[in-house]
Amino acid sequence: AQSVTQLGSHVSVSEGALVLLRCNYSSSVPPYLFWYVQYPNQGLQLLLKYTTGATLVKGINGFEAEFKKSETSFHLTKPSAHMSDAAEYFCAVSGGGTSYGKLTFGQGTILTVHP
Amino acid sequence: DTAVSQTPKYLVTQMGNDKSIKCEQNLGHDTMYWYKQDSKKFLKIMFSYNNKELIINETVPNRFSPKSPDKAHLNLHINSLELGDSAVYFCASSPPGVPLEQYFGPGTRLTVT
Numbered sequence: 001a002q003s004v005t006q007l008g009s010h011v012s013v014s015e016g017a018l019v020l021l022r023c024n025y026s027s028s029v030p031p032y033l034f035w036y037v038q039y040p041n042q043g044l045q046l047l048l049k050y051t052t053g054a055t056l057v058k059g060i061n062g063f064e065a066e067f068k069k070s071e072t073s074f075h076l077t078k079p080s081a082h083m084s085d086a087a088e089y090f091c092a093v094s095g096g097g098t099s100y101g102k103l104t105f106g107q108g109t110i111l112t113v114h115p
Numbered sequence: 116d117t118a119v120s121q122t123p124k125y126l127v128t129q130m131g132n133d134k135s136i137k138c139e140q141n142l143g144h145d146t147m148y149w150y151k152q153d154s155k156k157f158l159k160i161m162f163s164y165n166n167k168e169l170i171i172n173e174t175v176p177n178r179f180s181p182k183s184p185d186k187a188h189l190n191l192h193i194n195s196l197e198l199g200d201s202a203v204y205f206c207a208s209s210p211p212g213v214p215l216e217q218y219f220g221p222g223t224r225l226t227v228t
Contacts, residue, residue, distance in 0.1 A: 032215050034215070043221045043222055044205065044207075046217070046218070049215065051215065090158065094215055101171070102160055105158040107155065107156065108157075
């Protein structure tokens with residue numbers, strides 16, 4: 001079984017400040033991890049993913065995330081927030097075997113960026 | 116130019132009705148998915164088809180029936196709609212051999228009154 005917990009349903013930052021969105025996962029097999037972004041009234045867009053290899057992965061729009069197996073975490077960061085980053089962010093996990101290809105999502109974190 | 120499209124975007128209907136949501140992708144992908152996002156924004160997979168063959172079928176009431184006429188289309192038919200079916204339904208697709216890279220449509224907001 002696999003699950004995802006996103007700590008904090010709402011995060012608010014000032015423009016130019018560090019963005020940190022937290023994600024912890026549970027998986028019985030080595031996980032594949034993802035961050036998606038959803039802008040209002042739109043579908044989900046893939047920001048970045050970790051499958052194998054380097055544990056620090058870079059995505060679009062200046063976001064990056066680090067896979068830490070010992071902490072079962074995959075936190076999303078961006079050094080400097082922009083107003084256009086305001087959206088809802090979802091962390092997701094997929095395992096191997098029969099869970100391969102089946103994404104399990106967290107509850108989402110709404111990011112607000114204020115001037 | 117649209118990659119994954121869904122129709123309709125909004126659907127308001129009464130309890131007991133039967134309705135369908137259509138999904139089409141022009142990305143050449145061979146796997147398609149239906150997800151349900153409830154009022155708390157919790158997103159959960161419902162079905163997955165690969166080359167018109169059902170490969171993922173989560174615990175979903177059998178009032179929900181997916182149909183894939185070809186690998187570019189995956190429709191969702193819902194019988195005897197209930198209040199609890201109100202949600203946003205997302206279609207997604209993924210490239211051959213890369214089921215982890217899923218591209219989502221804009222969603223269909225279904226409201227059952």
